[in-house]
Amino acid sequence: MKIALMTAVTIASLCAPALAADEKPTADKFYAGKCASCHGKDARGNAKMAKMFKVEAKDLDLLGEKRTKEEDAEFTKAILDGKGKKMPAFKAKLAGLDVADLINYIQSLRSAEAKAAAKP
Numbered sequence: 411m412k413i414a415l416m417t418a419v420t421i422a423s424l425c426a427p428a429l430a431a432d433e434k435p436t437a438d439k440f441y442a443g444k445c446a447s448c449h450g451k452d453a454r455g456n457a458k459m460a461k462m463f464k465v466e467a468k469d470l471d472l473l474g475e476k477r478t479k480e481e482d483a484e485f486t487k488a489i490l491d492g493k494g495k496k497m498p499a500f501k502a503k504l505a506g507l508d509v510a511d512l513i514n515y516i517q518s519l520r521s522a523e524a525k526a527a528a529k530p
């Protein structure tokens with residue numbers, strides 16, 4: 411039993427992304443690794459997750475509203491402290507990443523989306 415557990419832990423640590431503990435993650439990698447599963451690669455939300463969590467699809471859409479200072483403040487709070495029952499708090503897990511960088515990255519997906527839509 412103990413050995414099985416240790417094996418599982420070893421395998422889990424081998425599968426962990428090759429990030430040195432003291433290396434500051436970049437916002438795009440952090441988002442892809444920690445947020446995209448629920449909020450989608452494009453920050454528009456993962457419909458399957460919304461169904462599973464019994465939240466509305468728009469709750470997982472991070473680009474649903476226009477970017478404002480107030481929204482940035484709300485995002486900061488949600489990311490640091492969590493929100494509702496399903497959005498985890500990331501305060502202790504940012505590994506040195508600035509929450510503002512993360513929000514800027516999320517918001518940058520908006521212009522990526524606009525560019526893709528503008529393509530003929």
Ligand code: HEC
Pocket residue numbers: 440441444445446447448449463465469470472484485486488489493494495496497498500512
């Ligand atoms: C386990 C799934 C899950 C993961 C992983 C997750 N979130 Fe969320 N997030 C949610 C849910 C569900 C909500 C909606 C909570 C509510 O409104 O009750 C939410 C809400 C938010 C909000 C608030 C949006 C608003 O309009 O107020 C922000 C910002 C956010 N998440 C950012 C992130 C970021 C950044 C990450 C990665 C660091 C992340 N989330 C990871 C599930 C998740």
